[in-house]
Amino acid sequence: MSGHSKWATIHRQKETADQKRGQLFTKIGNAILVAVRESGGVVDPEHNFRLRLAIEKARAVNMPKENIQRAIDRAAGRGEGLAILETTYEGYGPGGVGILVETATDNKQRTIQEIKNIFDKNGGSMASPGAVSFNFKKMGLLTVEIVNESVEEAMLRLIDLGAEEVEEAEDNVLEIYVHPENLIDFKEKITAAGYQPKSFELTEKPLSLIPITDRKTAGQVLNLLEKLESLDDVQKVYANFDIPEEFLEGAQN
Secondary structure (H helix, E strand, O other): OOOOHHHHHHHHHHHHHOOHHHHHHHHHHHHHHHHHOOOOOOOOHHOOOHHHHHHHHHHHHHOOOHHHHHHHHHOOOOOOOOEEEEEEEEOHHHHHHOOOEEEEEOOOOHHHHHHHHHHOOOOOOOEEOOOHHHEEEEEEEEEEOEEEEEEEHHHHHHHHOOOOOOEEEEEEEEEEEEEEHHHHHHHHOOOOOOEEEEEEEEEEOOOOOOOOOOHHHHHEEEEHHHHHHHHOEEEEEOOEEEOHHHHHHHHHH
């Protein structure tokens, strides 16, 4: 298992615990707004994949039904609120690590200035569109804990069920990659086959990784990512580093 996969696993475990509940609900609410806006106003989750995914995510973190409905109503123009715009920014971190920052904001100028400040103050720099994103591929990602069969058997079975890629993230936990539009359907398919997904999301999978070989640079990279993720307007942050597992020990605390 690469250090990148190890960090991704730690990050998923910490995500809801570390974020203030109000901030997390705000981010999911913005994801619902963007999903409806980008679809041209479709508020039926059965006909809007991204909305369906956002609602499933909201339910997974116990977001109240009224909060979900309020976000949908707002997106449909039935409530108060400013327009939320989705933008992805690109940059480089310490060691030349490529970073993508997905945002949902009602004020692009504020958001880009906050992101730029964090890059500048933490050993990074922003990049022009396309400079980093070419090295990432959008995919659907699910994680599954394997019980009652070997990892090898599970990998073959999941591929037979339609997985595009399957990787071992940690002992008995697999990362399963599928086409983005197939994420929810695949989740339902493997659930019916007896697997219980631990998490599911859209992700940007790095096509190649930058090795980080010293602890100081590793700490700088992780610090930069955490500061970016702490911004209210930031939805997700992706990076293509490969940090040795021993450098990640403190990240679990």
